[in-house]
Amino acid sequence: MSKKGADEVYCSSCGEIIKEKAEICPECGVRHRGRTGDYDKDxxxxxxxxxxxxxxxxxxxxxxxxxxxxxxxxxxxxxxxxxxxxxxxxxxxxxxxxxxxxxxxx
Structure with a gap:
């Protein structure tokens, strides 16, 4: 099991470690919003x-x-x-x- 780096986050759907700026999880294909400022609703x-x-x-x-x-x-x-x-x-x-x-x- 690999460790999460400083520029990485866990996918909210499958839990896989992905890059923070990734838009889509390569493991499950779920869209990832990234940082707090990228959210749709406040x-x-x-x-x-x-x-x-x-x-x-x-x-x-x-x-x-x-x-x-x-x-x-x-x-x-x-x-x-x-x-x-x-x-x-x-x-x-x-x-x-x-x-x-x-x-x-x-």
Missing amino acids: RTVAGIFAILLGGFGVHKFYLGKVGQGILYLIFFWTLIPGIIGFIEGILYLTKSEEEFQRKYVD
């Missing part, structure tokens, strides 16, 4: 949307989960989506950027 924006506008599902639309966003819109009058959105916003903001991307965006 966890801070998603967290603020969830806390302030969570009752309307804005954070779900932002993350590309349209079905869940529509569900939030349908039930916004019950205030339950607002409470859930507030909790989700706190969860988004307390996770690391990599953890957020892996769990909520990919």
